[in-house]
Amino acid sequence: MSDALPIDTLPIDDSVPIEDIGERHLMPADMTISEVTNLVAGVTERPAPRGWWILFIPAVMLAGLMFACLGYLVSAGTGVWGNNAPVYWAWDITNFVWWIGIGHAGTLISAILFLFRQKWRTSINRFAEAMTVFAVLCAAIFPALHTGRPWLDYYLFPIPNAMNVWPNFKSPLMWDVFAVNTYLTISVVFWYVGLIPDLATIRDRSTNLLRKRIYGFFALGWRGSHRHWQHYERAYLIFAAISTPLVLSVHSVVSFDFATSVIPGWHTTIFPPYFVTGAVFSGFALVMTLMLIVRAVFGMHRVVTLKHLDLMTKFMLATSMLVGYAYAMEFFVAWYSGNPYEWWHFYHTRIGLADSTGQRSPYFWAWLAMVSCNVGVPQIFWFKFARRSIPVMFVATLLINVGMWFERFVIIVLSIHRDYLPSAWGIFHPTLVDMGLYLGTMGFFLTLFLLFVRWLPMFAIAELKGILPGAHPSHLHDHHEPHEAPAGELSPAPAE
Amino acid sequence: MSEDDDKKLDDDSSSSEKGASEPVRKKTIVGMAPVGQTPKETKGTLMGMPAIDDAQVEADKQEKPAAEEKPAAEEKPAAEEKPAAEKPAAAARPALYLAEFETPDAIVHAAKRVRDAGYTKWDCHTPYALHGLDDAMGLTPTKIGIISFIFGLTGVLAAFLLMYATNATDTSVMGFAGYRAIIGGKPPGAFPSMVPIIFEFGILLCGLSTLFGLCGLVKLPRHNHPVFSSERFARATDDRYFISIEAADDRFDLEDTRALLESTDPSFLELVEEDAA
Numbered sequence: 169m170s171d172a173l174p175i176d177t178l179p180i181d182d183s184v185p186i187e188d189i190g191e192r193h194l195m196p197a198d199m200t201i202s203e204v205t206n207l208v209a210g211v212t213e214r215p216a217p218r219g220w221w222i223l224f225i226p227a228v229m230l231a232g233l234m235f236a237c238l239g240y241l242v243s244a245g246t247g248v249w250g251n252n253a254p255v256y257w258a259w260d261i262t263n264f265v266w267w268i269g270i271g272h273a274g275t276l277i278s279a280i281l282f283l284f285r286q287k288w289r290t291s292i293n294r295f296a297e298a299m300t301v302f303a304v305l306c307a308a309i310f311p312a313l314h315t316g317r318p319w320l321d322y323y324l325f326p327i328p329n330a331m332n333v334w335p336n337f338k339s340p341l342m343w344d345v346f347a348v349n350t351y352l353t354i355s356v357v358f359w360y361v362g363l364i365p366d367l368a369t370i371r372d373r374s375t376n377l378l379r380k381r382i383y384g385f386f387a388l389g390w391r392g393s394h395r396h397w398q399h400y401e402r403a404y405l406i407f408a409a410i411s412t413p414l415v416l417s418v419h420s421v422v423s424f425d426f427a428t429s430v431i432p433g434w435h436t437t438i439f440p441p442y443f444v445t446g447a448v449f450s451g452f453a454l455v456m457t458l459m460l461i462v463r464a465v466f467g468m469h470r471v472v473t474l475k476h477l478d479l480m481t482k483f484m485l486a487t488s489m490l491v492g493y494a495y496a497m498e499f500f501v502a503w504y505s506g507n508p509y510e511w512w513h514f515y516h517t518r519i520g521l522a523d524s525t526g527q528r529s530p531y532f533w534a535w536l537a538m539v540s541c542n543v544g545v546p547q548i549f550w551f552k553f554a555r556r557s558i559p560v561m562f563v564a565t566l567l568i569n570v571g572m573w574f575e576r577f578v579i580i581v582l583s584i585h586r587d588y589l590p591s592a593w594g595i596f597h598p599t600l601v602d603m604g605l606y607l608g609t610m611g612f613f614l615t616l617f618l619l620f621v622r623w624l625p626m627f628a629i630a631e632l633k634g635i636l637p638g639a640h641p642s643h644l645h646d647h648h649e650p651h652e653a654p655a656g657e658l659s660p661a662p663a664e
Numbered sequence: 665m666s667e668d669d670d671k672k673l674d675d676d677s678s679s680s681e682k683g684a685s686e687p688v689r690k691k692t693i694v695g696m697a698p699v700g701q702t703p704k705e706t707k708g709t710l711m712g713m714p715a716i717d718d719a720q721v722e723a724d725k726q727e728k729p730a731a732e733e734k735p736a737a738e739e740k741p742a743a744e745e746k747p748a749a750e751k752p753a754a755a756a757r758p759a760l761y762l763a764e765f766e767t768p769d770a771i772v773h774a775a776k777r778v779r780d781a782g783y784t785k786w787d788c789h790t791p792y793a794l795h796g797l798d799d800a801m802g803l804t805p806t807k808i809g810i811i812s813f814i815f816g817l818t819g820v821l822a823a824f825l826l827m828y829a830t831n832a833t834d835t836s837v838m839g840f841a842g843y844r845a846i847i848g849g850k851p852p853g854a855f856p857s858m859v860p861i862i863f864e865f866g867i868l869l870c871g872l873s874t875l876f877g878l879c880g881l882v883k884l885p886r887h888n889h890p891v892f893s894s895e896r897f898a899r900a901t902d903d904r905y906f907i908s909i910e911a912a913d914d915r916f917d918l919e920d921t922r923a924l925l926e927s928t929d930p931s932f933l934e935l936v937e938e939d940a941a
Contacts, residue, residue, distance in 0.1 A: 200903070201791060202902055202903040205901075326826060326830060328840045332841045332842075332843065334830035334831065334842065334843060334845075335830075336831070336845060336847055337827045337830070337831050337857065337858060337861055338845070338847045338848060338850055338854065338857040339847070340860075342861070343860040343861055343864070346860070346861045346864040346865060346868075347864050350864040350865070350867055350868040350871075353868060353871065353872070354867065354868065354871040357871055357872065357874075357875050358871075361875065361878070365791075365792070365901065368901045369791070369901040369902065371901075372897075372899075372900070372901045372902065373898070373902070388879070388884040388885035389884050389885050389886040389887065389889065390884065390901075391789055391889055391891055391892070391897075391900065392789040392790050392791060392900045392901055392906075393787045393788070393789055393882070394787060394788040394789070394790060394793075394794065394797045394798075394801060394803075395787055395801075395803065395882070396884070397790065397792075397793040397794070397797075398793075398798055398806050399806045399808050399881045399882050400793070400878065400882070402808050402809060403808050403812075403874050403875075403877070403878040406808070406809060406812050406870075406874050407871065407874060410812075410816075410867050410870050410874075413863075413867070414864075414867050417860065417863060417864065417867075421860050421864075424860070629791075630791060630792040630793070631792065633791055633792040634792040634793060638767075638768070639794075640794060640795040640796060641768045641769050641772040641794070641795070641796045642768075
């Protein structure tokens with residue numbers, strides 16, 4: 169039509185596998201568009217399977233535990249936590265970093281893999297985006313409480329006030345406030361924009377007026393118009409493009425909380441990439457744990473195939489190697505810097521070897537747990553049988569999440585319980601409230617997550633349809649310019 | 665309104681350019697409303713019905729040539745049967761033609777035909793973003809990126825000004841004074857320490873403006889649309905592809921538009937009316 173054809177019509181279609189190198193379609197060959205609709209939207213229309221209830225009831229009970237702990241904590245004060253001199257940052261900040269990190273996989277899958285045109289992401293992105301939103305909600309609880317008087321948390325925001333007191337914008341903790349809030353907002357928006365066409369699908373299938381109204385309200389009157397799709401696709405690309413640097417910045421800013429201090433073990437420039445890699449690693453592991461459960465509970469084996477799981481395990485293997493490199497590099501820099509405090513920290517606190525005076529940290533087992541779970545366990549994914557075995561994946565991803573929690577514990581608690589002066593050393597003991605709050609946020613997260621898989625389309629219906637074989641006009645598959653058929657040639661009229 | 669429609673029906677073959685260039689189709693579409701009937705009469709009888717028995721198809725075939733080849737000057741019996749005067753005009757007002765297609769290829773070819781026929785107020789409805797339709801519909805590239813860019817820059821500037829005004833000056837802005845805070849040995853207006861918040865705030869405004877810009881450009885949320893009156897349209901978000909041509913289009917004509925859509929071989933074609941108030 170015009171000389172400058174839109175990029176969509178160029179004769180390159182990456183949804184077609186390159187058969188020469190053994191690529192196949194991601195989805196089963198006999199999968200139809202309406203099967204995708206029925207599979208995904210059908211979950212919200214049928215009664216919940218028994219497996220859902222088996223998970224949901226304990227999750228709600230644990231969420232109740234979280235609210236009980238929160239209530240007790242707010243009424244009694246943060247003294248009910250085990251934090252004490254010199255370990256002022258303990259499980260609360262560990263949990264904060266752990267939860268934020270888990271959220272990062274969602275953005276990585278939805279944004280970065282989108283920019284790299286990794287089509288297999290369509291089977292897991294909705295799922296992972298939801299996980300991001302819920303994980304960031306859980307994460308935000310901890311620093312909000314850690315301020316000590318959470319009812320004064322509005323001080324964190326630059327609200328004009330009569331005392332002319334403003335936040336100190338030079339503090340990394342303020343950067344955190346902006347980073348986490350922006351991250352939560354953009355994640356919710358990205359997630360919701362992706363949901364709009366799928367909510368319209370559920371609306372159009374609804375036979376019940378209440379469902380039609382509720383889903384219809386959130387679908388905003390979406391009618392699949394291509395004039396809308398055109399803007400929508402570009403908007404989606406913009407969200408992916410801004411989320412990518414955003415997700416890298418969020419965990420970098422979190423790592424600045426530590427890296428800008430002078431504590432041995434914290435004061436290091438490797439932290440931003442180290443934190444981001446670890447975040448993606450742990451998030452992928454949790455996406456996979458939950459995916460395996462939901463896949464079994466709702467019978468989604470045709471949407472999330474072994475090929476998807478195989479790709480995810482490879483991703484975990486790669487990020488595990490990066491994390492392992494960061495662990496090794498921390499030791500190298502501690503030695504190479506010639507800083508005796510830094511070296512003492514790594515040699516006697518982390519590995520736990522006694523120094524000449526017999527001093528060593530009682531926490532060396534935490535470092536061992538971290539390394540064996542994060543670097544040792546994923547090595548099993550070099551073997552094909554492990555990448556194909558659901559039980560192996562399930563156990564490995566659980567262990568990785570344990571390991572990643574220990575990584576944050578090692579970084580935070582191990583570093584501050586042994587700093588410069590032996591007279592200022594201390595030890596941290598978690599209290600029941602610490603444990604209850606941590607378990608409680610897991611329950612809160614699972615509750616939100618189970619409600620999501622039950623009531624919202626857990627896979628991106630519209631995106632899945634777009635990667636099915638034959639989803640796009642066949643002229644895009646031929647390597648020549650689309651041929652404009654003259655009017656009347658397409659469907660010859662019967663002779664008069 | 666009904667009288668206008670009658671007029672269009674009567675003189676379309678002579679007045680419209682489309683009538684000259686498009687061969688009139690003899691094909692009968694299953695489920696298609698016979699031309700001679702008024703839109704009001706077709707509603708609830710044939711429209712929205714997926715299949716019709718053979719006798720009905722035969723009846724259509726017999727009826728249609730008569731209706732389509734009618735000379736402009738001929739008195740139309742159908743027009744006399746139509747109880748146009750008794751009805752409120754708005755009730756029978758056509759809103760759009762809706763053609764259903766079963767494959768991506770079919771809708772892309774049909775979209776090219778509609779585009780080349782010069783329609784402007786028309787649309788394709790697909791369950792997912794169909795590649796190649798931008799060109800087939802002759803759409804110009806979207807401008808949403810400009811909105812995001814402008815607001816992203818606004819966020820960057822706003823964050824800088826906020827931090828500068830509150831942390832680097834002690835001048836009063838609208839009664840609120842800043843404080844020249846020297847912390848960590850850094851000068852009050854140290855730029856490097858502002859970078860993270862400048863970045864985050866830029867992203868925040870960029871993202872929110874993309875969301876609201878999208879809503880503005882596509883004019884959603886919208887309470888209702890005539891296209892939803894069609895029962896078959898529910899499959900637009902499932903597995904079917906639709907083309908709608910709105911009656912508000914200058915070239916819209918009950919006869920010609922239908923002939924054009926029929927010639928694109930839709931699996932179903934219907935005239936959707938405005939909902940009666």
